[in-house]
Amino acid sequence: MRIAVIGAGALGLYYGAMLQRGGHDVRFLLRRDFEVIAGSGLRVTSPRGDFHLDKVRCFRNPKEMGEVDLVLVGLKTFANDALIALVAPLAAASGAAILTLQNGLGNEELLAAAFGADRVLGGVAFLCSNRGAPGTVHHLAQGPIRLGEFCGGLTPRALEIAAAFTSSGVPCEAVADLVKARWEKLVWNIPFNGLCALTGRPTDALLSHPPSRRLIEALMTEVVAGAEAQNLSAPIAGPAFIARMISLTEEMGAYRPSMMIDRLEGRPLELSSIYGIPLERATERGVEMVRVRMLHALLDRGEPG
């Protein structure tokens, strides 16, 4: 499969590298790491074995990336103002499917409005990775990617993309109900991204502090209620799901979510996709996520989100 990776942060670099190692023709749109990766390749460290890609197809401009079958979007959502312009040349040159693995809600809608709903898929990635020195990405742990059509339903295309990931060593499942997958991911993202960013404490410090742990559970319960109002194909089974999210997080140790790292490094936060739009969607369906709204207000410093 010919794949263009747009937004080559920790997620895009890792998945792109795995897909290339798996035999696919991967092309990276790069900024910060262009010189290093074009010159000496891309290095991945991982508990499952380090590897190095000597030759990596690097581009500075999406117009030069040629025709592809899949556009893989890993851009931070606070940069979504640039999203359409980055994807447009690739979408124009081909009938490529566009898969966004960005955080939160609203990304598929943005792509669908520009390129047509039937071109768009979305997915949630349970991935712990971060960027090291230029040209290096550290992979720490992963759960499966769950991806699905923006228009819903299981399609051959979704299954084919999922198979490309899985056969490249990235477990991936195609799901019929993308909305449900997105909200299930929010059950984790909303408490942990925000609370870790706000307090400067990693996940284990919060979970071992009883008032914070109760707050995490209360936030998760609100998000499940917001999710259940979205006409999901099946209920989430809140208490069991929440208990599983907490126990998975405990296994991750002193994890620093992406939003905490964004704040520590002075970047904007992905507030609109992880908080603003989910709050709107819940309110539209009559669910007030009181603590989620408070967390959003506490995180917001008037930055672009």
Added chain:
Amino acid sequence: MRIAVIGAGALGLYYGAMLQRGGHDVRFLLRRDFEVIAGSGLRVTSPRGDFHLDKVRCFRNPKEMGEVDLVLVGLKTFANDALIALVAPLAAASGAAILTLQNGLGNEELLAAAFGADRVLGGVAFLCSNRGAPGTVHHLAQGPIRLGEFCGGLTPRALEIAAAFTSSGVPCEAVADLVKARWEKLVWNIPFNGLCALTGRPTDALLSHPPSRRLIEALMTEVVAGAEAQNLSAPIAGPAFIARMISLTEEMGAYRPSMMIDRLEGRPLELSSIYGIPLERATERGVEMVRVRMLHALLDRGEPG
């Protein structure tokens, strides 16, 4: 009136200085500022006129302070473990009344359990002051002190103490319902102390940020509901009271509440008296202050409170 000031921070130093200048026999229990104030007196800067007290009665040990008519307690509540031992020698030596102007709830109960409920008065101080160099206190602005008997009702003693303050240039009103006065102060303290400490932003930055302003109003509404459940002598009239609190705060400009300064200077926070005990009192009466509990969890780092 013979007055012992216990806990001579910005509040104790300022009120003690005003009472001494007003002709009262004031004795200060000092630690940090002892040498400087014993040697060269106490300086007060104020928009209402600076002044200097050349001779100040300073003590390091409450046992040496002699017999007094009033013990004025200004200790930070996170130091309440030491409160009874500090007051005990003064309470034993005389029939002194004990007035706590400390923040939040629970202070009168502590004193009442040790010295008898009929000895105890409490008050809320609307005071902007902070300590400068040793021997100097900066007075910025003040509203009236409102004080009352722990056992309730207007007594000659409460009126006499109020008159001592007022005639010394500190507006002071005796009230029959101390519980109401305490909760009304919490309507201000709970949002502003906590949010400013948590975000590191002064009051005006929060009020000019619409999501934070709405959060402040929501927190105040919760505290009013908690207050109304406490068998007050009269309702608080929430919306008008909240609007007045906000507009008074706007007049204060870029104010940094005491808890924000405590956090910036690495001191413990007054969490139990301003959050923990009010939350308990509300819950006992069936009122869940959801956002207040969340703010408490976010502020708590397991310090003594």
